[in-house]
Amino acid sequence: MTDWKKYERFIAELCSEDYQSQDVTVIPNAKIKGCLSQTIRQVDVLIDSRFGDDRNRRIIVDAKKYSRPLNVKDVESFHGMMMDCSSKVGILVCPNGYSEAAKRRAQNYINLKIVALSELENVDLSLWDNCISDSCNERKERGLVLWDSPIGIGAPSTPVSITTIGKCDVCGDFHIWCWDCGGKFFLGDESELKCNCDHPWFWLTAIEEDESSEGGNEVLKSVYLLLVTLTDALIADRKPLN
Ligand SMILES: [Zn+2]
Ligand SMILES: [Zn+2]
Incomplete structure (x- = not known):
């Protein structure tokens, strides 16, 4: 398993710990058809209503495998992906931080989250x-x-x-x-x-x-x-x- 695949799986596990509940399901590496593009979009982690369609609950999570900090363009393209996936809230995860402008562009509905690669050392995927x-x-x-x-x-x-x-x-x-x-x-x-x-x-x-x-x-x-x-x-x- 590559380090990046492990990173994606670790993020899915964190999301599962944070969000999974009786009402909400956490789907790793989800594939859903975009409402605008009408093409299949790959979503690293999809957090969605468990019992039926309730788009207000939908959160998409993308792990950006960059060795540099996230910039405005990264946030903007993720915002486009959110719209295609009918998600009003999104989480962008990256190991190496983000620029001030990226933070401003993210506003309230995109959560920029830093998860360091060093955290992978303690990850146990044996579960x-x-x-x-x-x-x-x-x-x-x-x-x-x-x-x-x-x-x-x-x-x-x-x-x-x-x-x-x-x-x-x-x-x-x-x-x-x-x-x-x-x-x-x-x-x-x-x-x-x-x-x-x-x-x-x-x-x-x-x-x-x-x-x-x-x-x-x-x-x-x-x-x-x-x-x-x-x-x-x-x-x-x-x-x-x-
Ligand atoms: Zn399988
Ligand atoms: Zn049985």
Whole structure:
């Protein structure tokens, strides 16, 4: 793994610690279709609403791998990327500082954050598992899975089960880690999964239209990860496609 790849992963982990919650999902190396460019944009870390489209929650994070300080142009091009990604707030991370003008141009909606390369020395990526999805099989370098915090799943008359949801930072596939059987599994974008346990629920992924908070003509779609119980299908996570 190159130092820069490690840097990107470290930033994703920091974002996960800072932002990931029940309502907000953190997606490493996200790929979303830009609303202006209509082309796929790569976002180092996408912080987005977990349950449905709510653009007010969207934050894009870009790690700039420069050996020099950030300048006005860097901030301006990032601002363009934010607009294309429908993000009103952004975070630009760099190891070597930024100019005064860059700071002024960033105003309130772009947060310039310095994370020194020396911090990588203490980074332990061993908590990240290798992606096990077929989608990563053909690639030169397999992705790593960024795990969320564990969640408890309960059904009437069964003890609470702990599960962790993760996403691969290369192919993007959802992963499920069931603490009862210890199994780790992946799901493609439209698939179903039941672990080795006898739980009265299973997991399902589906590409669905978002209920957009902002009208507009564009059809917004996401891959949803659903927890399907006997009575309900609950959204557990979401990966926007635009
Ligand atoms: Zn993968
Ligand atoms: Zn299990």
